[in-house]
Amino acid sequence: APGSEVAIIVGCGHAAGELATRLREQGWAGRVIMIGEEPHLPYQRPPLSKGFLEGKTGLSDLFLKPQATYDLAQIEVILNTRVEAIDRTNRTVTLSDGSSLQYTKLAIATGGRQRPLPGADTARAEACDNFHYLRTLDDALKIRELLKAGKRMVVVGGGYVGLEVAATAIKHGLQVTVVEAGPRLLGRVTSPAMSAFFEQVHCQAGVDIRTGTLVEGLEFDGLRVVAVRSHAGERIPADVVVVGVGLLPNTGLAEAAGLAVDNGILVDAFCVTSDPDILALGDCCNHPNPVVGRNIRLESVPNAVEQARSAASTMCGQGEPYRMVPWFWSDQYDLKLKSVGLCEGHERIVMRGTMEGRAFSLFYLKGKRILAIDTINRPQDFVMGKRLVGERIEVDDDALIDESTPLNKFFTASL
Ligand code: FAD
Missing domain, CATH: 3.50.50.60 (FAD/NAD(P)-binding domain)
Known part of the structure; x- marks a missing residue:
């Protein structure tokens, strides 16, 4: 029964x-x-x-x-x-x-x-109370205790989680350095144009961004990590280290x-x-x-x-298939990023709005279809965009760019 x-x-x-x-x-x-x-x-x-x-x-x-x-x-x-x-x-x-x-x-x-930080010093670092990954509530409680103005924080990994931590820490008055092994921030998840925008925003806020920088080792003083060393021989002093290098x-x-x-x-x-x-x-x-x-x-x-x-x-025996347009959000400073779709394989990008105004959307296109959209502070574009991507609706670049053309025009055009 x-x-x-x-x-x-x-x-x-x-x-x-x-x-x-x-x-x-x-x-x-x-x-x-x-x-x-x-x-x-x-x-x-x-x-x-x-x-x-x-x-x-x-x-x-x-x-x-x-x-x-x-x-x-x-x-x-x-x-x-x-x-x-x-x-x-x-x-x-x-x-x-x-x-x-x-x-x-x-x-x-x-x-x-969390993917452990590669390297021989990681096991020792994991036993230190100023070295943390961020996955669980307990991790967050420990990191929160360490957010003290004037302290130096090194964030290893320039993905969404790392950048959000950096934005929060700099607001708390810490000195923050983000160390990213790849050539740009958010390299796995967005386009070079969006990476450059986020890099600029963080730099303006006072975060020291070091891309193309691989962590080679850590320095210790007893049970504390005191510095991060890069493959190029740089020594970055640290009071707190937060690692976000993937899952x-x-x-x-x-x-x-x-x-x-x-x-x-x-x-x-x-x-x-x-x-x-x-x-x-x-x-x-x-x-x-x-x-x-x-x-x-x-x-x-x-x-x-x-x-x-x-x-x-x-x-329960009903069998509703999964059918979702991938989407995601991230909040950093005054910026609300909402992304829909996956941008890999796009042929061109068109922008609606302006980066200077901190309200814009990047449309990633292949032929007449939108593969993905990254919206910054434009919730309406995101709502429309979910449908445009999910229903594979055909669009034209000029209308996407022209802010006087509402995006729902494409739905009526496709009926
Ligand atoms: P989890 O939430 O990880 O839950 C899995 C649970 O299973 C864990 O509690 C684990 O302890 C437990 N478990 C594992 N193995 C066993 C076992 N053998 N026995 C018993 N229990 C086990 N997503 C967004 O969409 N937007 C965001 O802005 C965003 N920000 C994030 C920020 C942070 C800091 C983190 C860490 C994640 C963020 N995410 C975000 C991702 C999002 O939280 C995850 O996608 C989501 O939690 C996935 O849910 P889940 O249940 O699959 O896994």
Whole structure:
């Protein structure tokens, strides 16, 4: 009977939390058990490098839902506990407290962990209290303690998380240096034009940006990192070091259970892995994206939420496929970046608005179609842009550039 079925969710992050409540909304009658190794209920990570780090967002605002919501929905939450192994033959999972649980359907939402800073000094640095990665609430609490005016912070990695930390730290009066190995900031996620814009903004704010600079080693004084050394022999003194050099998907559990893994746990359009009773969702999974036309692994909240919707529907026997235009946001200073689509493979870029006015959109085009849009402080362009990219609507460059032509003109033209 459906009431005796057991849904087990591995992980207690954004995707897991969404899935648990949606299972109830979609009519899952049996037990729902969510198991996470962190000591917290599911919370939002984006504020950890923005409002929460700055002290504007309170702790209670981070949580997706209060405990009472899970209680009311009869969702059993087990915290401080790792799922150590999956036995697919007997349909059980083994937990770090030695117990095991039987599942009817299993959903893996294990997210990812920070890529360690490469190099021989990393293990020693990780034992220092002024060297941190930023993935968890506990990481953010530790970094927040170190945001003291006048201190020198070195941020290793010029991706979104690193730049958001830099923006927050400089606002707090720290001296901030960003060290990026690649030739430009945000090299993996946006175009050279947008990278140059962000570099200029950070420089104007007083951040010392060093691109093309590989960290070769660290200097210590007892249990403190005191400097970062570059491959070119530069020595950058540091009171605090924050490292954001990418994410490694947590796929070990799935791999050990013999599930197909390739840069993430492989799933189909319904979030189902190579085992029909096991699903995967969020940062840990690699999925076919119908808009982009190939498999991708996304690290974003909108993706986690959309996959939770699809996974809940699959587990409840309805099977709503995942269909999302990839999108993402980042807040730095007064800038609200919202990106939609993936810009790789674009032939040209057209701009609407101006960089000087700090309100513009870059449209990445191939033929007559928009592959992606980066919008800065232009929420309307983002709303329209999601449809233009998702519905693969044909556009013309002149109308995109001309601000007197509303973007919804293209929808009517395509009818
Ligand atoms: P997670 O939220 O990482 O949750 C996975 C959970 O599973 C973790 O709690 C982990 O401890 C647990 N777990 C792993 N293995 C096991 C196991 N074996 N047993 C039990 N538990 C396990 N996205 C945006 O869209 N916009 C942003 O502006 C943005 N900013 C970000 C800023 C920061 C600082 C960070 C860290 C991330 C940001 N992201 C942002 C990304 C976003 O937070 C992630 O995409 C999202 O959290 C993914 O959710 P998830 O559930 O897949 O993974």
